[in-house]
Amino acid sequence: MKYAMLIFGDDREWTALSPAEEQDLMKQVYEWFERWQPTGKIADGGAELQPRDTARTVRAGVNGQPVLTDGPYLELKEVIGAIVILECDDLDEAARIAATWPLGAGMSAVEVRPVMSHE
Incomplete structure (x- = not known):
């Protein structure tokens, strides 16, 4: 089943990072993808939002x-900054994978939701 992993945060924090801090955080994100991509758990590489x-x-x-x-x-402090689609057996597995993000x-929370299927 597919699950949407929504990455929330305050994008103003992200834009306030120094180039070195941004590079370090992106390195951690790339390492996350390198860990999970080979397992087949990432159904779509996702998208980072402006x-x-x-x-x-x-x-x-x-x-x-x-x-x-x-x-x-509305006036929210946290907004969705990126989305990744996971392929998992159940919501618990998707949440366990999301917990490793x-x-x-600029990335303070991750929400996981089942993707609707109309098949």
């Missing part, structure tokens, strides 16, 4: 008309 100030949000407005706003939904500046 900072929140590049986002646009579409919501239903008055009379159902779409309203476009800058930035992500290298948390650090």
Whole structure:
């Protein structure tokens, strides 16, 4: 079954890192992928998202008309910064793999959710 691993954090912390700190954290991320890629547990290599100030949000407005706003939904400290799709036997296994993610500046939490299948 597929599980979405959502990586949350404050992207302002990430952009405040020195080049050396960013390089060190990215090294840890690459090592994580090197650990799990050969096991077949990573179904999709994932995607790192641009900072929140590049986002646009579409919501239903008055009379159902779409309203476009800058930035992500609501005023949140943590936003989704990346997503990785895992292939695991169950939610417990996906959570165990997610627990090995290298948390650090700009990456303070990981959420794991089953991906819906309409087959």
